[in-house]
Amino acid sequence: MDKSLRKALENIVGPGQVTDAETDLWAYAYDATQIQARPDGVVFPGSAREVAEILHLADRMGFPVIPRGSGSGMSGGSVPIKGGIVLVLLRMNRILAVDPGNLTAVAEAGVITRDFQQAVEGRGLFYPPDPSSSAFSTLGGNVAECAGGGRAVKYGVTRDYVLGLEAVLPSGEIIRTGVKTAKGVVGYDLTRLLVGSEGTLGIITEMTLKLLPLPEARRTLLVFFDRLEGATEAVVEVFRAGILPCVLEFMDRASIACVEDYLHLGIPPWTQALLLIEVDGLREAVAREANLIEQVCRRIGAQEIRAASGKEEAEDLWKARRAVSPALFRLKPHKINEDIVVPRVQIPEAVRRFEEIGRRLRLTIVSFGHAGDGNIHVNIMYDGKDPSESERARRAVPEIFRTVLDLGGTLSGEHGIGLTKAPYLSLEVDPVSLSWMKKIKDLFDPKGILNPGKIFPESPAITDRGPSW
Numbered sequence: 001m002d003k004s005l006r007k008a009l010e011n012i013v014g015p016g017q018v019t020d021a022e023t024d025l026w027a028y029a030y031d032a033t034q035i036q037a038r039p040d041g042v043v044f045p046g047s048a049r050e051v052a053e054i055l056h057l058a059d060r061m062g063f064p065v066i067p068r069g070s071g072s073g074m075s076g077g078s079v080p081i082k083g084g085i086v087l088v089l090l091r092m093n094r095i096l097a098v099d100p101g102n103l104t105a106v107a108e109a110g111v112i113t114r115d116f117q118q119a120v121e122g123r124g125l126f127y128p129p130d131p132s133s134s135a136f137s138t139l140g141g142n143v144a145e146c147a148g149g150g151r152a153v154k155y156g157v158t159r160d161y162v163l164g165l166e167a168v169l170p171s172g173e174i175i176r177t178g179v180k181t182a183k184g185v186v187g188y189d190l191t192r193l194l195v196g197s198e199g200t201l202g203i204i205t206e207m208t209l210k211l212l213p214l215p216e217a218r219r220t221l222l223v224f225f226d227r228l229e230g231a232t233e234a235v236v237e238v239f240r241a242g243i244l245p246c247v248l249e250f251m252d253r254a255s256i257a258c259v260e261d262y263l264h265l266g267i268p269p270w271t272q273a274l275l276l277i278e279v280d281g282l283r284e285a286v287a288r289e290a291n292l293i294e295q296v297c298r299r300i301g302a303q304e305i306r307a308a309s310g311k312e313e314a315e316d317l318w319k320a321r322r323a324v325s326p327a328l329f330r331l332k333p334h335k336i337n338e339d340i341v342v343p344r345v346q347i348p349e350a351v352r353r354f355e356e357i358g359r360r361l362r363l364t365i366v367s368f369g370h371a372g373d374g375n376i377h378v379n380i381m382y383d384g385k386d387p388s389e390s391e392r393a394r395r396a397v398p399e400i401f402r403t404v405l406d407l408g409g410t411l412s413g414e415h416g417i418g419l420t421k422a423p424y425l426s427l428e429v430d431p432v433s434l435s436w437m438k439k440i441k442d443l444f445d446p447k448g449i450l451n452p453g454k455i456f457p458e459s460p461a462i463t464d465r466g467p468s469w
Helices: 003-015 020-025 049-061 111-119 139-145 190-194 228-240 253-263 283-300 309-320 326-329 343-358 386-408 424-427 431-444
Strands: 041-043 066-069 086-090 094-101 102-107 162-168 176-179 203-210 217-225 247-252 273-281 303-307 332-342 364-370 375-382
Touching: 003 041, 003 049, 003 086, 003 111, 020 041, 041 375, 049 066, 049 086, 049 162, 049 176, 049 203, 066 139, 066 176, 066 203, 102 111, 102 139, 139 203, 139 326, 162 190, 190 217, 190 386, 217 228, 217 309, 228 247, 228 273, 228 283, 228 343, 247 309, 253 273, 253 309, 253 326, 253 364, 273 283, 283 303, 309 326, 309 364, 332 386, 343 364, 343 375, 375 386, 386 424, 424 431
Parallel strands: 041 086, 066 086
Antiparallel strands: 094 102, 102 203, 162 176, 162 203, 217 273, 217 303, 247 273, 247 364, 332 375, 364 375
């Protein structure tokens, strides 16, 4: 880092909050994808005003700024591929207000998601968005990526809980968007524009979030099928029965085999697919809905159903689902993870086609994820040291994406575009829409300093990605 730039940054945030030590630079060079690009420096601002001064300096001097929370993103969104300064927002970690009467809260961007959830639950309130990285991901990162999670099937994703934002534009200007009320339609909806923009339009520093009353009860079921079609049919039939689960997760036979080999949970060897289903709400309603789900699943052909009677037993049932990601590396040392979405009724056809792609390209393709909203994590397992296998894995990606679009789906449900999906954006987004997206980016960031190289295709596809959830 240039000495004059370092001095200018230290004048803003203090000398202990700027580093260009080589070990520190590499510590902030990657995210959960494991794609690496070394920044020129790392800065830890403590307020929106400091963020604004840094961006004003960047606007004047022309260096890139890459916002970062905990680095848990799954698409390379916080990787500094053009160098510049990584802006780590973890010091901005205060919950500023919780308002039980209006069911709202105000928090800074660096608050850890689970810490926020636990804090509001202690007041009898509920913040539903629950990415699997919630133990370490930040609220600001969740908003920037529009994170989802298993509860999205009933409660929606992060954008459904963002009422308003404080954000710093690339010019260094601070704006406040949205409202603190249940309704508000004054002017363009800049809040929705910034949510999911992956740090390319502004740096989110504070958010006003909608809360719900904490559900009284929850019931967890693990349902085993000896046919893939039985499990996928059950997904559809549960909804047709008028039940809206808060979680409905799916695992295919390949992921089940990996988990059983990894943890020895006693999953029956005949299992071809399983569903993990949760319902929540009033205690009487939860008991009735759980009973209806069991009836539906048994009618369709479920061979075994395990029900949890308390939190500890529920955690035991969750072990299989949570173990999928680490277990997959027992198959191959590398994977390409895509979080595609298809209509629920198309899940069986999607999984069948993915398996066919795997057979044709001599690859193991594993599918699991949030079946309740059609958000399936498709994992292409391969050995990166084998050039032929690596090439076949890369070839599988556009085939999977074309399959998804053919079935009426979308290329990303919760991981965003970032670096890894940018080369494929035009498969889904028409040229006119894409050109207007680029115009919006240019309007907000005419000098291209804020998180450059993300979303819009600039380079070939990137593989060798990290864990999926």
